[in-house]
Amino acid sequence: MQHIDHNPDQAHVPADWWRGAAIYQVYVRSFADDNGDGVGDLAGVRSRLPYLAELGVDALWFNPWYPSPMADGGYDVTDYRDIDPVFGTLAEAEKLIAEASDLGIRTIVDIVPNHVSDTHRWFAQALAADPGSPERARFWFREGRGADGELPPNDWPSQFGGSAWTRVADGQWYLHRFASQQPDLNWGHPQVRAEHEDVLRFWFDRGAAGVRIDSAAEVAKDPSLPDLAASPVPHPYVDRDELHDIYRSWRRVADSYAQPRALIGEVWLPDPERFARYLRPDELHTAFNFGFLACPWDAQQLREQITTTLAVHAPVGAPATWVLANHDITRTVTRYGRADTGFDFATKGYGIATDLATGTRRARAAAMLTLALPGSVYLYQGEELGLPEVEDIPADRIEDPMHHRTAGADPGRDGCRVPLPWDGSAPSAGFGPDGGAEPWLPQPAGWSDFSVAAQNQDPDSMLTLYRTALRLRRAEPGLGDGPMDWTGSHPQVLAFRRGPDFTCAVNLAPTPQLLPDHTSVLLSSAPLDGGLLPPDTTVWLRTA
Structure with a gap:
């Protein structure tokens, strides 16, 4: 099917809309629950599209909404061409894209190229096949080390703790840089490349205006799989040169549409020059600016980060992106209320003192700072409500594998994923309908104070601040992209x-x-x- 643009005014919007857009991140599970099962869904998002239009955003970025066992919040994908039944149907996703477009809001879908779910048909075929088979060649299956192959093939760690290798029944091991339920794909295999280009076309044909590429700098691997302890250069699985040919081929797909689609990379790299390579004119359009996100609330460090970011982007002609929070990061009002106002996964822990009044004041100031900077800006759902991190989720309710694979030492990321409060006078603070199931993560006492209903008419609320700032940002000719x-x-x-x-x-x-x-x-x-x-x-x- 070929997409027909639904919004008649879109002809007057520049094709490079992404250069200065305000993009709202929707974590569907926690946004709005229409059917009352305790989990957010696409019908819930559709019902709240007027809210998003009033907020003043230009696009929505959806975390993975595909069929998934949810071992890692949907980043373990079973089928890239369908919608998980807990969220709705493919037809409903198409309606959502169209209805958002009618309101002038574009849709960005999340693509996860590094790995699939262990329930994906390819991995099921690999497990059923013999070692050395074509089916296993689409992944990283290897013999183990040690006298009987009882040791992993190398010393690579999982991002979620422990080894990046899991052994299967026939004795071979497979690589998973994330959870064991997320086997890594072999991007040296032509079928892997062809499959993902087809997935891009599938969503672009349904009206998606762009894709966000998960773990974009970790997709390619050194086929010799050297130990990290050997300090190999280049790195065996981060920022490898082979990536650029992959993204050039994706760019050709994106540019083949009458309204070119945007490619947005999740690229965590400390080297600014290496980062900029992904933004050359024939590769990605933009990439997330994690240096700014992790930067402490400090004038000198923020100035240096902003200056460096703009300097890095200038030679390749790409716009900067600015983001304060996402579904992985401690919420801004909590982070900015601490003695250490930066962010590092390694320093996350329990019992860190927070002054929410100070954090909220700084978060309000930071929101206006990011909205005034050159380029595009990303807003994670609930930031416009000033939601704090929820740090007292009962251990038996935490779902994040970061928590479980560290034996509970890491509090995990569920604290920023607690379902949104819409109406404090309703059950589940309006997240779900009357009589609906309890939300999939518990909402804390006092959550209703942050609800949309409570903030709607309050001229001093965080929601009013964001609405006003986004309206001014759209009206001011000097804001968005530019010098x-x-x-x-x-x-x-x-x-x-x-x-x-x-x-x-x-x-x-x-x-x-x-x-x-x-x-x-x-x-x-x-x-x-x-x-x-x-x-x-x-x-x-x-x-x-």
């Missing part, structure tokens, strides 16, 4: 111009600072103190 210039300011104030008459200033100093010269105040994240900008506050100004 920016730092302006002189106190060392702990970030101040920059966008366009001829717009200035953003963020005070990270412990004391109030003078506002830049201006003709009017467009928006501030907290009340101003006359001509002073309070600590942990952002202001947007009209300047001459």
Whole structure:
């Protein structure tokens, strides 16, 4: 089937809409439950499309919605061309894409190329076949080490703890850089490449405006599978040069459409120059800026991160992306309320003190900062409500494999995945219908205080701030994609111009600072103190 654009106004939207878009991440399981089974679904998302349109976002990015045993929240995919029954049907996904398009909202789907579920038909065929068979060649099956092959083929670790290898009944081992239920694909195999290009076309033909590529820098592997202890260069499974040919072929698919589709990479790399290679004109359109996401609430470090990000993107002509949170990261209001305001998976733990009032104030300021920076911005569901991380989920309710594979040492990522509160006066805070099942993760006491209903008419709420900022961002010609210039300011104030008459200033100093010269105040994240900008506050100004 060929997609027909549903929104008549889309002809007037630039083909490179992704350069300055505000994109909302939908974690379907936790967004809205229409059928009352305790799990969010596509019907729930469809019912809330007016809310998303009023919020003012340009696109929705959906975490994997495919059939899956949910060993890793849907990132263990059984079938890339269908919808998991708990979420709905393929026909419903097509309706959702169309209805969102009618509201001027595009859809981005999540593609998971590194691995599949152990219930995927290819892996079932591999297990049923003999060692050395063509069916096993699509994965990484190897003999073990040791006298009887009882040791893994190499020392690679799983991202979720433990070894990256699991042994099967006939004695061979298979590679899984994530959970054991997620066998890695062999991207040196032509069938793997052809299959994924066909999957891209499948979703693009149904109206998807782009794809987000999970673990985009880890897909290719060194076929010799060397030990990490040997410190091989290049790295055996991160940022290998073979990746670029893969993404060039994907770009050719994306560019073959009348309205070119966008490729968005999840690329965690410390080397800015290596990062930029993925954004060359014939590869990915954008990639997530994880350096900014993990950056502490510190003026010098934020300035350096912003400057470096823009400098890295400039030579390849790609827009930067800005993101404060996602389905893997401790929520912003909690993170910014801690002594260590940065983020590192290695430092996650229980019992870390948090000042939510301070964290919320900083999160409001950070929201306005990100929305004023050049490029596109990603907003994780619930950030617009100021939701905190839920850190007291009972152990027997936690589903994240990060928690279980570390024997409970890592609290896991479920704390940022708790179902949204829509109406505090309703059961499950409005996440599901009256009489519906309990949400798949428990909502904490006080969750109703953060509900959409509670914030809707409150001029000082986080939701009102996001709505106002997104509306101004869309109206201001200098915002979104385009240049920016730092302006002189106190060392702990970030101040920059966008366009001829717009200035953003963020005070990270412990004391109030003078506002830049201006003709009017467009928006501030907290009340101003006359001509002073309070600590942990952002202001947007009209300047001459």
